[in-house]
Amino acid sequence: MAWQAATILALIALWQWAALTYPAVYLPPIERIAQGYFQIWHGDLLHSALLPSLRRLGAGFAIAILVGCVMGVVLGSLRSLDPWVRPTIEYLRYIPAVAILPASLIVFGATDQMRIFVIAFGSVFPVLIAATDGARRVDPILLDVARAVGLSTAERLVRVVLPASLPSIFSGMRVALSIALVMMVISELIAADDGLGFYILRNQRLFQTANVYAGVLTIGTVGLGLTLALLAVEKRVLSWHRGWRGLTETGRG
Structure with a gap:
């Protein structure tokens, strides 16, 4: 540390030495960058730059998680659907999310719905593929036990397959x-009037x-904070998985 x-x-x-020794418009002093950075986190910029971005990011990411988990668990468990659905998924996942921006702008206009859709489209496929692979690796013994106790297909997906797929998800x-x-x-x-992207471009x-760098640093801070939060949630939710893995490895030994 x-x-x-x-x-x-x-x-x-x-950086500070270079900024003071070789003054240039692209190399502002640290104190100016810091001033712009802290301004983003309070006052008017908080409501016009940071919060709109967080709202769109949260909505798009939540949609991606929901769609990816549901479709992935179903496709990974019901393999008869794979020949019908897999080609379409493989085709769509190789389309860069940036490439759908013009079409999304035509369909939704310059709205939050367009930006949320683009975020969800770009981020859904890693979750979908991970959920599918996780569902396919579920221990067959667990599925046999679930059938033996009379669980329906839907109950097996929710109570057995989904929890077992969470590490991959x-x-x-x-x-x-x-x-x-x-x-x-x-x-x-593109055609925005708020958010961090618009703030940086403006x-x-x-x-x-200095404000451009401040916006970039803010995005890095948001990304780091959300990653740490996700890791904390993962550690808490998957505490049973580490215990089960340790018990299994002990039994094998």
């Missing part, structure tokens, strides 16, 4: 989160370079 802090401080000191969610952040920013660069056009 000390080495990490020392590295960050060294980079900050190097959380791995997919971590990948999806980074994609959702990228699509959030990109969607706000300040770039005004040559307010």
Whole structure:
């Protein structure tokens, strides 16, 4: 931890030295960047830049998780559906989410719905693929026991397959989160009037370079904070998985 802090401080000191030694519009001093950074987290910019982005990111990411989990668990469990659905999924997943922005703009207009759709489309596939693979790796013994006690197909999916797939699903969610952040920013660069992407673009056009860097650092902070929160949720939700894995490995030994 000390080495990490020392590295960050060294980079900050190097930047500040370069900014003071070689003044340039693209190399603002640290104090100006810090001022712009803290302004984003309170006052008017909080409501015009940060909160709109978080709202869109949360909605799009939640939709991606819901759709990805439901479809992935169903497809991974009911393999008879695979020949009918898999080709379409494989085709769509290779379409860059950025490429659907123009079509989304035509369909939804320059609205929050368009940006939420783009975020959800870009981030759903890691969750979907992870959920599908997780459902296919469920221990057959668990499924046999579920059938033996009389659980219906729907009950097996919810009570057996979904919990057993959660380790894979959380791995997919971590990948999806980074994609959702990228699509959030990109969607706000087009015909937007608020959000972090719009804030960065506006300040770039005004040559307010310190505010551009402040916006970028804010996105990094949001990404780091959400990743740590996701890891905390994963650790809590999957505490049973670590215990089960340890018990299984002990039994095998």
